[in-house]
Amino acid sequence: MTTGGDGSTEIGSPSESMTLKTTSAGPTLPDPTLSDAPYSEIVLFDSPARVLDFLRKWWFLLGLSIVVPLAAAAVSVGSHVNFGSGDQSLIELSARDVWSTHTPYTGLIGRMSWNHPGPLMYWLLSPAALIAKHSSTPVRVLNVLLLSGALIAAAGLAWSLGRRFFSVIVLSTLLALIGLPAQVIRVVWNPWFPIPFLVLLFVLVARVASGRTRDLIGVLIVGSIMVETHAGTALLVVALAILALAFVVIDSISAQSMPERWRSTLAWIGGSALLLWILPIIGVFKGVGGNLEVLVRYFRDAPDGHLGLRRAITIFAAEYQWRPPWLGGPEPILSEPGFRGFAQIAAPAHGAYLIIPFVALTLGYFAARSGAMKLWRRYILATAAILVVGVLSISRADQPFDYTFAWRVVIAPLSILVPAVPIFARIIERNFDGRRVLTTVVAVGVVVSCLVAAVRLFPKMHSGVQENLLTSQVIGSIARAIDLADVSGEKIAFRNGTASFLGDMVAKGAVNEMDRRGVRVVVPNDEYSDMEYEYNARAYGEWRAGPLSSASAVWYLVDAPDQFTEMESMNGSTMIWRLNPYSASAIFELPISKR
Template identity: 30%
Template sequence: MSVSIPVSDPPPVVRRRRRGDADELIPIRTDRRELLLRIAIVVVAAAPAMAATLSVIGIHWVPGGDQAIEVLRISDVGGSHTPLVGPWSRWGWAHPGPALFWLVAPTQHLFGNDGVLLACGLLSTASAAGIAAVAIRRGGTVLGAITALGVVGFLGGMGLSTAVDPWNPYVALLPFLLFVLLVWSVVCDDLVMAPVAAVVGSFCVQAHVGFLPLVGGLSALAFVAVAVRHLRAHRAAPEGGTRSDTGSGGLLAAVRRHRLLSTFLATVVAGGLMWLAPLWDQLFGSGNLSALLSYARSPESDTAGWSKAFGIMSGQLRLPAPWMGANEASAAGLTLTAGWAWGVGAVLLLVVAAVVAVRRRHVDVAILDGIAVVAIGLAVLSTARMTGFVAPYMTQWWWIVSFVALLALVWTVVSLLDLADARALAVGALGVAVVVGGFVVVRDVPVDPPVPTLSRALSELVGPTAAALDRDHRYVVHTVDERNWGGAGPGLQLALEQLGYHVFVGPTDLTDIQYGARRVLEPAAGDGVITIVGLDSMGNGWVPPDGVRELARYDPLSPAERREFDESQASMHERMSAALGSEAPEGVLSMDSLHHAMLARASGVSQAEIDRMKELQAPGSGFAVFLSPPA
């Protein structure tokens, strides 16, 4: 005799979406096509960054400039001089923490300079994948596909070479976008994301202090939102659920308390571990956090102010936005401003979108709109507090704020049209993302390393220079390199140190922060001074002192082209001095600079002459390396 036992269907897999004051459980498709679509979204979002990463394998990069200084500090990780603070700042302090150095160090130790590019590329790839994954977690495949399209567009706007660049204003951009979406998840009561947000946000702040107001403000928003929600839940629970451990009310309350406490502890531990090194430096080292706080309280120059901050806000929120590839630099190289209408209009749109979303009971959507508004406010505050000139590289986080604002508005429209679960829309957006990502990869890959012309010059100079040095001697590296902002010197110092030579830099107010105290030496205490000079500077009047010996020379121009360049530069200087007087630029002219080109035209220099100067400067700078006795 057989007995038939009824078997119920398994419970559906669901995701939670806020609808009004309650959670609405939305069934999730679990069929194979849905899973493949989710995987495809993550892969498409990350593919351009991964393509850039793979293209730098074996590139044999010789860093210069700030990147070379960063690699010097990265190479210290794991030894007795392991850095406890971040990259240097021109204001006399370091960025808050060494997370960037520590993260990149393993691949740098294994693969040399190329390993730095590899690690940064992998960070960009992981961030892009994480952004898409969190978007899917919050809004399913439709939001995931829309976000993936935005990410590949963002990568195209900034250029894939930026995805592998270790320069700290760039390296935290995609992680910061991931952080914003993680905060959105936490505010929507997805508490498991809180420890991840603590780690990612800490990385961004340690890499560049400009992220501090945004990360700190959004973290505070998440904390307050979670606290308010759980206080309301506690007060709304039936009396038996708050005082009794028997019964469903008490059990649910206990589970809720345990979940909140465990999340809080995990977040504190994760964030605390990220800040151990900066705190150790504060207590027993350089006291960098105190220096940062002191500067914030008493800046050494005037701040940008609210008017400029609102102008920059509008310049960043306009369409097409700078993150889409639109120009954001003025002729003087400063961040462009725009009329307040763009910025105020964007904020009002977000506020209206949030109100409508709440009335339609799309609470998650309204939360994203609100986060975008808060992020804009924090970005304005951060911009207003900036000191000195405000250049685009100093306000790169505005790209992410602008991206989030547009994403929030698009997602609001999609949700209000009840298209949030439309698979056809997800597939369509993903198809467009594939096309855009493919175009970006074809255009940019293989990517150039940071400052490729300087890298090429250094690779030609290092060998002959090293061959003329004594490994038992100590040398101080001096730089005369106006066109590259002194970038050739750190590059030569790094390359020689990696070959085992004892090379140092002369003391200034910043060298301890830049290079670490162990690399600083008075020239008189060494056995010689290595001076690397840009040939542009030599053509502009720099003369080697007596007693020096030339060790190496590299020039991307032919002798005839070099003479033409020197004569053209001298002629332009003469005409600009006559026309502009004290306003005429001094030093090496660079026609890549919109400011120099504008002043040249105002002084009667023809556009044909300017274009020819650009052609001569396009291959990059030439250099000569000299060795002189100790000063």
């Protein structure tokens, strides 16, 4: 017999045999998969006790409802040849650079021409980037595996905190995946990358709250991955980290002693922090990558102003109006004219809907007053913290782009399911005579909900439809043209002569494919304003920005008929690639003297 992470007595814990038996000490809610009856080798579902015995033994298999859809995503992504474009190609380009003498100090460039804080995402993806010699598929597969690993690790660590907490994490994760676009798992992009790690961070903080102080090391590592990848997660990470430290301090004061192995824990935290943040710290002072001041200025005084608290409340409230995306409802997104011609704007709802999670969290907090449930007060505080800070984070954004704060779809189901556990515990406590039946109903309901969610997720994650199929096909044809040109080892300048969003995505993809195939690409700084030069240096790497004269030839990407005619008429021009015989989208090579 062991004590579960939530303070309740459990049998058949992950570290003990399932054949032990226990007797309930009082009218508190047992773990939804536990019963007072001993385990029988012959399982007959003729009573709630038999059902609970069966579920108790196999409850950990509930985690398969997460594993199966994620595995399907990895298989689906790996079965298609894909070529990155836009930001995805810049991520892959930088991931190859981490093992070179031009290691990036900061993360991906943002809309406002500053870089996200650090390169940890590049380092995590770099093994696949090195072996991706022909396409972006290996990088996409590793991306799926990393994000899946974060979610599976969260479920595995949650298991040590008891079946109730494990059930909450599994079900809330499934609901979040239903509400989020499949691209969050399937596409390499820095706004998506931190979202699964938020689930893992929440579980680590919950483990710290239960007395596992060593998990502060994990909080630092996971939090660093999130913040370095996307600055928009900084407030969430800081809030959870402060709360975790507060729990440790409170427990130390209560016990009048320091946590076990606290010195080595501090040493690991200090060493890990230095290792994870040394490159961003160097980047603060080195070249165009030194963007700390720009980042701070943006969050303090965005050029177009901030959304404000009222707008943030209405955006977050949309996650609680019937039916929200995480319960299978439509995604509340509006398409409006915006950056480079279009934008996906998060649709607002009436701010009163935000009362729902706060009422649930308040009721759950006061319901968790028994000894076995008091730990859930800390879980509720952690949930409330990311809910409040999430609203504040949205209020500091300059535009209501849906992808910028898609993590709210993770927070929404947590804010309902976490307080639901002590609330149901209180209800069952008041109905002691029927608690076995009620517990069975709850347990079966959780199992059915997870299975239904997994069934709904499977076709979404195993979709045969490729994301960004059009641009992938375009970049694929450019890659074949580069192979035919046989320019590996040459130093070639690349200039984007287009003015469209699609042209920008294709240009970035073309540079990535040239670099993949051994071309030493130069992004010319001639004829560019200081702002344009800084953008190119931040986007492609400062070492790739240089004078046009340093290259042996220049490749021009054009997409307008007049540009095509002009390039075609130039002496010495060679057409490297053309989208089709009737298209003006093409890449021409000119000798430097004819530029």
